[in-house]
Amino acid sequence: IMYNFMMFMVWVIRPNTINPWYRKKIHLNHHKTSGTAQDIEERLVGNGIKNHLLRMLVVFDGLLGLIVRSKQFSREITGYKFFTLFNAGFPLTTIYYIVLYSFLLFHTFNFIVEYMAVLIHYPTWLMTLVEWINFTMVVWIAPSFLRSACLNFVTSSMHYYGGAFNMLQQTQVLNHWFFMPFQLFCFNFGNTHTIHHFVPSQPFYIRQMISKRVNVFLKEKGVKFNDLTSILAANRYPSSQQFSN
Incomplete structure (x- = not known):
């Protein structure tokens, strides 16, 4: 109920x-x-x-x-x-x-x-x-x-849409200043949602609390940050770097 x-x-x-x-x-x-x-x-x-x-x-x-x-x-x-x-x-x-x-x-x-x-x-x-x-x-x-x-x-x-081959390439982290006005109305989604793809059951507010430390780890593992050119390319993952991760 x-x-x-x-x-x-x-x-x-x-x-x-x-x-x-x-x-x-x-x-x-x-x-x-x-x-x-x-x-x-x-x-x-x-x-x-x-x-x-x-x-x-x-x-x-x-x-x-x-x-x-x-x-x-x-x-x-x-x-x-x-x-x-x-x-x-x-x-x-x-x-x-x-x-x-x-x-x-x-x-x-x-x-x-x-x-x-x-x-x-x-x-x-x-x-x-x-x-x-x-x-x-x-x-x-x-x-x-x-x-x-x-x-x-x-x-x-x-x-990402197309060209992605594993979970490290499904999303990018968006924490560029340009997105801040939009982030205010979706609980900093762009900065934290990538974590959700690795731990789907985790509540959104927990992701916010741990994002600063976890994002450092994600970056070390090859997750992209602020890949703004992909937006102009219909979100396709950069083909020249498909297998870099």
Whole structure:
């Protein structure tokens, strides 16, 4: 009971992700297939995308990213089914996107008509609904959007895609100053997540406590640090150094 309660609360805090019970399945797959085309978890957040405009779309809007790339996933990922993944977001993720798109649609339309000096009398029920949408956007949707955008950008940048052959080459450590604003909203993920690939069951806050000492050890063993050029190369591990570790 406690396990399922905690899983549900995680989903409440992160409504723009698929439900944690299904995500557990694809996260275990991530550890088995990291760096390959079969790693759907990282591909869903932008890892391995060459087109940087598409990458930003995926980082900020997972639903549009999923829709745009569904055919590609069908060709490349074994067992991929769009509706299985889409339905894994019901009902919280569904509510998240309904509120988000409704907020953007209404306020964009309202801005345009005000700019054109067009007078529109909205019905009372609509304005009441908009008040609730505004409130939900501020206290629930926007914080989740900010957190997920920062996390998606960092995780899709630090995981390698293609050319990786062992666990030392699955990820890099990102602690460059450029990433600090994003790290603030994902608990220093780029600096600590590599540890998770070696000790998956370790809580994130423990990783933060030990990261300073462990990162020294990882660097000695050949894990890359701040390989920013890989981001421009669709996260491919440097071919000239594939076997250096």
